[in-house]
Amino acid sequence: MDRIFLKNITLDGRQVDIFISDGIFTSITPHSCETPLAAEGSEIVDCSGKTVMPGFVNMHTHAAMTLMRGIGEDMCLSDWLDHIWAIEAHLDEPFIYWGTKVAALEMIKTGTTAFNDMYWFSPIARKAAEEVGLRNMVSFTFLDNFDPSAAEHQKESCIAMHETVPSWGPRSSFAVSIHSVYTVSEPLILWVTEYARKHGLKIHVHIAETEKEVVDCRKAHGGLSPVEYLDSLGVLGPDVIAAHTLWLSDKDIEILGSRKVNCVHNINSNLKLASGNFFKADELAAAGANICLGTDGCASSNNLDMLEAMKTTAIVQKAMRHDPAALPLPDLLKMATANGAKALGANSGKIEEGYEADLQIIDTDSTFFLSPGPFLANFVYSAHSDCIVSLISGGRFVMRDRKVPAEREILEGGRAELELLKNIDK
Amino acid sequence: MDRIFLKNITLDGRQVDIFISDGIFTSITPHSCETPLAAEGSEIVDCSGKTVMPGFVNMHTHAAMTLMRGIGEDMCLSDWLDHIWAIEAHLDEPFIYWGTKVAALEMIKTGTTAFNDMYWFSPIARKAAEEVGLRNMVSFTFLDNFDPSAAEHQKESCIAMHETVPSWGPRSSFAVSIHSVYTVSEPLILWVTEYARKHGLKIHVHIAETEKEVVDCRKAHGGLSPVEYLDSLGVLGPDVIAAHTLWLSDKDIEILGSRKVNCVHNINSNLKLASGNFFKADELAAAGANICLGTDGCASSNNLDMLEAMKTTAIVQKAMRHDPAALPLPDLLKMATANGAKALGANSGKIEEGYEADLQIIDTDSTFFLSPGPFLANFVYSAHSDCIVSLISGGRFVMRDRKVPAEREILEGGRAELELLKNIDK
Numbered sequence: 031m032d033r034i035f036l037k038n039i040t041l042d043g044r045q046v047d048i049f050i051s052d053g054i055f056t057s058i059t060p061h062s063c064e065t066p067l068a069a070e071g072s073e074i075v076d077c078s079g080k081t082v083m084p085g086f087v088n089m090h091t092h093a094a095m096t097l098m099r100g101i102g103e104d105m106c107l108s109d110w111l112d113h114i115w116a117i118e119a120h121l122d123e124p125f126i127y128w129g130t131k132v133a134a135l136e137m138i139k140t141g142t143t144a145f146n147d148m149y150w151f152s153p154i155a156r157k158a159a160e161e162v163g164l165r166n167m168v169s170f171t172f173l174d175n176f177d178p179s180a181a182e183h184q185k186e187s188c189i190a191m192h193e194t195v196p197s198w199g200p201r202s203s204f205a206v207s208i209h210s211v212y213t214v215s216e217p218l219i220l221w222v223t224e225y226a227r228k229h230g231l232k233i234h235v236h237i238a239e240t241e242k243e244v245v246d247c248r249k250a251h252g253g254l255s256p257v258e259y260l261d262s263l264g265v266l267g268p269d270v271i272a273a274h275t276l277w278l279s280d281k282d283i284e285i286l287g288s289r290k291v292n293c294v295h296n297i298n299s300n301l302k303l304a305s306g307n308f309f310k311a312d313e314l315a316a317a318g319a320n321i322c323l324g325t326d327g328c329a330s331s332n333n334l335d336m337l338e339a340m341k342t343t344a345i346v347q348k349a350m351r352h353d354p355a356a357l358p359l360p361d362l363l364k365m366a367t368a369n370g371a372k373a374l375g376a377n378s379g380k381i382e383e384g385y386e387a388d389l390q391i392i393d394t395d396s397t398f399f400l401s402p403g404p405f406l407a408n409f410v411y412s413a414h415s416d417c418i419v420s421l422i423s424g425g426r427f428v429m430r431d432r433k434v435p436a437e438r439e440i441l442e443g444g445r446a447e448l449e450l451l452k453n454i455d456k
Numbered sequence: 457m458d459r460i461f462l463k464n465i466t467l468d469g470r471q472v473d474i475f476i477s478d479g480i481f482t483s484i485t486p487h488s489c490e491t492p493l494a495a496e497g498s499e500i501v502d503c504s505g506k507t508v509m510p511g512f513v514n515m516h517t518h519a520a521m522t523l524m525r526g527i528g529e530d531m532c533l534s535d536w537l538d539h540i541w542a543i544e545a546h547l548d549e550p551f552i553y554w555g556t557k558v559a560a561l562e563m564i565k566t567g568t569t570a571f572n573d574m575y576w577f578s579p580i581a582r583k584a585a586e587e588v589g590l591r592n593m594v595s596f597t598f599l600d601n602f603d604p605s606a607a608e609h610q611k612e613s614c615i616a617m618h619e620t621v622p623s624w625g626p627r628s629s630f631a632v633s634i635h636s637v638y639t640v641s642e643p644l645i646l647w648v649t650e651y652a653r654k655h656g657l658k659i660h661v662h663i664a665e666t667e668k669e670v671v672d673c674r675k676a677h678g679g680l681s682p683v684e685y686l687d688s689l690g691v692l693g694p695d696v697i698a699a700h701t702l703w704l705s706d707k708d709i710e711i712l713g714s715r716k717v718n719c720v721h722n723i724n725s726n727l728k729l730a731s732g733n734f735f736k737a738d739e740l741a742a743a744g745a746n747i748c749l750g751t752d753g754c755a756s757s758n759n760l761d762m763l764e765a766m767k768t769t770a771i772v773q774k775a776m777r778h779d780p781a782a783l784p785l786p787d788l789l790k791m792a793t794a795n796g797a798k799a800l801g802a803n804s805g806k807i808e809e810g811y812e813a814d815l816q817i818i819d820t821d822s823t824f825f826l827s828p829g830p831f832l833a834n835f836v837y838s839a840h841s842d843c844i845v846s847l848i849s850g851g852r853f854v855m856r857d858r859k860v861p862a863e864r865e866i867l868e869g870g871r872a873e874l875e876l877l878k879n880i881d882k
Contacts, residue, residue: 099838100829104784136823301771302837304780332837333824342768345727354730358530397562398759400870402877403526411728411758412525416842444826451828 032426033072035065039391040081041381043405048082050387053425058383077391081405084379085143085388085423086336087370089294090234090273090324092149093159094121094129096136097447099328107303114329120454125447126151130158131436132444133334137164138434140335140415143388143423146271146294146324146374148207148234153194156202162436163428165201165388167374169234173209174218181218185225192229201424203374205232208265210239211247211256216263223265232269232375235260238282239274240305257282266291271373273324275314276306283310287317292373295365297343298333299326308350309343311357311365322373323365337415340366344410359406391420458852459498461491465817466507467807469831474508476813479851484809503817507831510805511569511814511849512762513796515720516660516699516750518575519585520547520555522562523873525754533729540755546880551873552577556584557862558870559760563590564860566761566841569814569849572697572720572750572800574633574660579620582628588862589854591627591814593800595660599635600644607644611651618655627850629800631658634691636665637673637682642689649691658695658801661686664708665700666731683708692717697799699750701740702732709736713743718799721791723769724759725752734776735769737783737791748799749791763841766792770836785832817846 036048038061045061049069057068065074102113126149137145144165147155152168159166170188174181188206195204206226208214214222226233238244238256251259257278260266268290275286275293286293295309315321323343325334340362347357371379371388378386398413399405409417421429428434462474464487471487475495483494491500528539552575563571570591573581578594585592596614600607614632621630632652634640640648652659664670664682677685683704686692692715701712701719712719721735741747749769751760766788773783797805797814804812820831824839835843847855854860 096823096826098828100827100833103829103833103837104781106779106781110780132823132826139823298771301775302780304774304778304782307772307775328827328838332833333839335840338764338840342771345724345768346733346772348730349727349733352730353532354536354728355530355532356730395867397522397558397565397867397870400522400558400867400874401526401754402524402874403529407526407529407758411529412754413759414761414764414840414842416840441821441823441826444823448826448828 033069034422034425034427035069035072035074036077036082037061037065037074039077048381050422050425053386055381055383055385055387058381079393079395080419081392081394082381083141083390083392083409084367084381085390085421086141086366087322087374087379088137088142088145088324088334088336089271089292089322089370089373090296090326091133091145091147091334092327092329093133093145093147093155094126094149095327095329096132096334097125097129097444097451099332101329117451117454121150123151123154126154127158128440128443128447130155131162131440133328134159134162134164135434135437135440136334138162138421138429139418139432140333140337141390141418141421142334142336143421144371144374144376144378146234146370148209148273152204153191156198160199160202162434163423163426165374165376165378165424167203167205167232169205169207171207171209172218172222173213174215175213176215178215181215184218185221188225205234207234210236210243211259212243219260219263219265223263226269232271233265234271235265235273237272237275238277239300241277244277255279255282257285261285261289268292273326274300274305276300276309278310283313283317286314286319290318290320292320292322292369294322294324295343296324296326296331296339297346298339299331301342301346302332303330307346309347311347320369320373321365322370335415336366337410337413337418340410359404359410362410363406387422387425389422390418392417393419459495460848460851460853461495461498461500462503462508462817463487463491463500465503466831474807476848476851479812481807481809481811481813484807505819505821506845507818507820508807509567509816509818509835510793510807511816511847512567512792513748513800513805514563514568514571514750514760514762515697515718515748515796515799516722516752517559517571517573517760518753518755519559519571519573519581520552520575521753521755522558522760523551523555523870523877525758527755543877543880547576549577549580552580553584554866554869554873556581557588557866559754560585560588560590561860561863561866562760564588564847564855565844565858566759566763567816567844567847568760568762569847570797570800570802570804572660572796574699578630579617582624586625586628588860589849589852591800591802591804591850593629593631593658595631595633597633597635598644598648599639600641601639602641604641607641610644611647614651631660633660636662636669637685638669645686645689645691649689652695658697659691660697661691661699663698663701664703665726667703670703681705681708683711687711687715694718699752700726700731702726702735704736709739709743712740712745716744716746718746718748718795720748720750721769722750722752722757722765723772724765725757727768727772728758729756733772735773737773746795746799747791748796761841762792763836763839763844766836785830785836788836789832813848813851815848816844818843819845
């Protein structure tokens, strides 16, 4: 395992030295000109003029959809879905492998050290993420479209996949995904929930992404909203990661809060697909929910850049609440880091001794940081992710000075997959 | 004047050679392996794998406010204004010079070749912009706060400033700014309008930025909205550049359209200050207005990045209209380029023979462009401005491979000014 000594780096406005060993922040001390004995033999990195931040935790992705971004732009949803489904009908392991690698490369270059994925061929996605060094939670996705034979097949496949988990690395975990209340039958929702609870797996689910989902659910389930319906089935709890949670009643908010659900906002996707624009961040947090941030898949959002997602989230919250003081920067930062880590059950998301060493190193030598304002305002509101020059994930450099070792290979692998896609699209 | 031959560059999906001389696109021809006689002696630049786009035209800035960005974040407007005014009380020429230079550097690094500025000490701002090679329209700003003696003083100052214009370079122009209906008296609005029309100057004005502005205006002016009031004074016409135009009645839209006013949307500023969120882009364009894009000043927006402004504009339009097909990419691109050039009266904003050579060169070798979708979707929705590797403004390179010659000097000059600000803030 790497031993790294980050010398003279800025942390919350103070100059510190950070010693990382065994993947953990072993010591964080005020900067001194001398290197301590404990750090001898470690790689010493002079970080003068640089600032350290926790790595981002992207709490909702469909990673391999990087290879579908830009398909069907400026189209209505039904036309767009036709384009996506034409490709998804031909998904295979190489597509998932290279699509996830491209996603991981993009996440690394934009400061993300961990992500929570809902897609297909998850052991392959896990392998791609592990190879480049990102923490990942991947899932078996249930989507039976109310077909009992599909449900049976998926249960078997999930169990088989779960059996491979013991061989996975320490920064990869396995979860189950219930795609949504409009694509998964009630018996299957109940089975998945029981299976997850029995095995201690997180449950990842799309909830209340569109108004139509809520209207249709109330019709189908005796007036219950998606939140009420899932709660009536016993699904909701602190082990649930709920993507979107956009169209919520006051009662829904109360339920999500009291069940301590992890609610993931994906602003760029919501705006671009015209799903909705008002995530009730304050209300959910006040009720007891753990609010997190994600990007959604690249086919809808259209990138995996958490810094961009932070800015859009903040300014849209201010606009929707008619209050420029809404969603202050420290709260926003937690949504993008510590809250996500908490949802994943990871001892990460903070730059503190004893936490896993997941961090970004920021170069502030640009116009974007030339300002009398605080670092965090410049980072979120002014800068772009190219200010993130290096990334350490689980105590290892995965990017140094904007260079990712496997970048060229990943871009070539991704392009080769795109060539194959061209034939499908015809 | 530079003579440049851009060889094998992608333009609208085709490979072309572009010859630039005397600041103009002299020829654009299908790529050939041979260099034509006309281009002999010019600088030949191999652009294989790169894409050309028109430079952005930022139609609403307060450029020198770069030095105030990040002040008073997450505060309500009145507290924020206290912070801004404490600094603005001490504005001087060095502040404007270095603030505008920092702004110009940021605009260059984010693909902008022309900007329309409303701020103080305009000849100094013009000098700063000219030195780094950006087209600029700067203005004398009228803001008398209904004080007749201030109005008289400003008239004299404007005339004196206008007299210096003949010595300005060909890519700098002089305009007048009427700050707003709530800060400029009626007699002064009338005088400025007459002065502008007599001398062929554009009129830059904030209109209907906030709901309060509209409510107050209707109270003060017999029920007239800001648009109706300014129209009743004869202000509105195709020579008017109206920033914001957010809070509009149907009648306002009809007036702005029939007067062919240039309406500038500044989405990030509008959202962040919670001014409003629904720019009626389609309605204004259909009525006959020329819709453009801007960033506003850095103290509110908080950067000058037009590519970021394009993405936010597009996705917010889709969300507000509940239509993912709203504001298609080609229309959005025009807002950020050709429409702005038209408003400035510049023969620019398009990559066509005979137009001024204002262009960006885009490097697509990244995950953001690894997609089956069109270039424009990747550029706007996925990528960030660091994909813009080179910029030619008025036929001259102002950035090459992300390097701007004066960058180091500008950052140092800006930082020295910030040191002085610290004393003021206390």
